[in-house]
Amino acid sequence: MKIHEYQAKEILKAYQVPVPRGIVAATPNEAEKAAESLGGTVVVKAQIHAGGRGKGGGVKLVANPAEARQAAEDIIGMDLITHQTGPEGQKVKQVFVEEATDIDRELYLGIVLDRAQSRPVIMASRAGGMDIEEVAATTPEKIHKEAIHPGIGLQPYQACRLAFGLGLEGDQLKQGVTFITSLYKAYIETDCSLAEINPLVVSKTGDVVALDAKMNFDDNSLYRHEDILKLRDLDEEDPLEVKASEDSLNYIKLDGEVGCMVNGAGLAMATMDIVKYAGSSPANFLDVGGGTNVERVKNAFHILMSDPDVKAVLINIFGGIVRCDRVAEGVVQALKDLTVDLPIVIRLQGTNAKEGAEILENSGLKFAVARELKEAAEAVVKAVQKAA
Secondary structure, eight states: OBOOHHHHHHHHHHTTOOOOOEEEESSHHHHHHHHHHTTSOEEEEEOOSOSOTTTTTOEEEESSHHHHHHHHHHHTTOEEOOTTTOTTOEEOOOEEEEEOOOEEEEEEEEEEEETTTTEEEEEEESOTTSOHHHHHHHOGGGEEEEEOOTTTOOOHHHHHHHHHHTTOOHHHHHHHHHHHHHHHHHHHHTTEEEEEEEEEEEETTSOEEESSOEEEEOGGGGGGOHHHHTTOOGGGSOHHHHHHHHTTOEEEEOSSSEEEEESSHHHHHHHHHHHHHHTOOBSEEEEOOTTOOHHHHHHHHHHHHTOTTOOEEEEEEEESSSOHHHHHHHHHHHHHHSOOOSOEEEEEEETTHHHHHHHHHTTOOOOEEESSHHHHHHHHHHHHHHHO
């Protein structure tokens, strides 16, 4: 789950991570009042779940409250396009008005989970303000990394090495060590999957401050963080993904044209790979889970049919815990309830596959049935190409 910058900074403040003062505003009038209370010279920032806001015109430095009002009028309501939103952009509904910081240096600090090492890794770089992916690709030597043993935690010497890697000295070095330690504590205790400060700045007064903040959280941990779950902004998420989460389905929208309905994450990944191999691209990742029933299959079909990019559907079910006949019943019921004019290819194997095949054959509905996965992928790709 993602949250906005202003929300991330509220969490970080609770962990004594230094951040500038700021006030969120939903209207130009609120932005003007916020600027007045913060001293006049402020930065007005669009609040969307995407990076690159400044390049897209979503961040403005202003000198007084009147300019803050005008900046908010320009930003609120705009479709902000960045490299992370796609060409359609994301509508801005609120801004964060933050006191301006006199910047001396811009740095980078981030914490992610390295799945290869099964450890959190802290990354620090003097190349602040840039995308870390770009730095990694062009000048990887500028990134300093420390892998943290989960049973021991961040050690003082590791925080010192990172602070030295950022080029901090004297009092700034002490601030940097405290900053890194506090950020790591916030990362662990809130079950983050990502905590990124870009830029981390050294002000001309010598303070080390988080000028921006991005935090993502492990969805599986949110049951123990009700306060964080309340920060979820559904307007920032894909409507189909929101609907899928309400129906307990694992769904991610992709940019292909073959809608995939599969049970099990591993099988879903293999299905997407073979669709690509056969000459097309998956329109989604959709795992209906091991406890599939008729209602869940119907809900999954509703989601697939709501995606205008889907040109054909591949249903690939391997019956283990889930029974193929239940899946078949769900497919038949969904097709009777919905108006579906797309080609559908179905492959059922495993528990009650024979009974499932009989249900499909006796339904009177039109779809193709495949026995092998390669055969199913080739059939659905051929259907997409024919429709095109």
